Amino acid sequence: MKKRRKDVHIGKNPARYERHPIFRQHLTRGQKAADKISTFGGSWTFLAVFFIFLAFWIGINSWYLLSDYFDPYPFILLNLILSCLAAVQAPVILMSQNRQAERDRIDAKYDHQINRKAEREIQYLHKRFDDLEKTLRKK
Numbered sequence: 001m002k003k004r005r006k007d008v009h010i011g012k013n014p015a016r017y018e019r020h021p022i023f024r025q026h027l028t029r030g031q032k033a034a035d036k037i038s039t040f041g042g043s044w045t046f047l048a049v050f051f052i053f054l055a056f057w058i059g060i061n062s063w064y065l066l067s068d069y070f071d072p073y074p075f076i077l078l079n080l081i082l083s084c085l086a087a088v089q090a091p092v093i094l095m096s097q098n099r100q101a102e103r104d105r106i107d108a109k110y111d112h113q114i115n116r117k118a119e120r121e122i123q124y125l126h127k128r129f130d131d132l133e134k135t136l137r138k139k
Contacts, residue, residue, distance in 0.1 A: 030095075031095075031099060033092075034092050034095040034096045034099070035096050035099065037089070037092045037093075037096075038092055038093045038095075038096035038097075039096075041089050041092070041093060042093070054078075057075070057078050058075065058078075061075060061078075
């Protein structure tokens with residue numbers, strides 16, 4: 001019995017992925033970093049770590065509230081840190097979203113080209129079929 005080779009693109013057209021412009025694209029370090037940061041920044045892992053950090057910060061400052069504390073109750077330093085994080089994270093996520101929109105436009109254009117080619121081939125086959133039908137009717 002021969003073993004079947006497992007295809008990387010099961011259920012997908014492998015020729016499409018070899019020639020697709022998105023897969024031939026070379027990314028800069030900044031683009032790669034933006035993608036990784038936005039992937040982590042929009043994950044449940046980030047939310048869990050961030051929630052633990054906030055709980056830890058508030059817990060430490062509330063416990064020290066009875067004695068000596070470094071960030072009193074309104075947690076102004078924590079608000080500053082959160083604002084800085086939002087100010088840095090938002091543009092990075094927007095850059096990644098812009099790149100995704102660019103990928104989607106390229107993908108849609110490529111799909112349109114493939115569909116047009118398929119339409120031309122179908123029209124050619126219809127013409128050939130009509131020619132064959134005429135030839136058979138003459139006989």
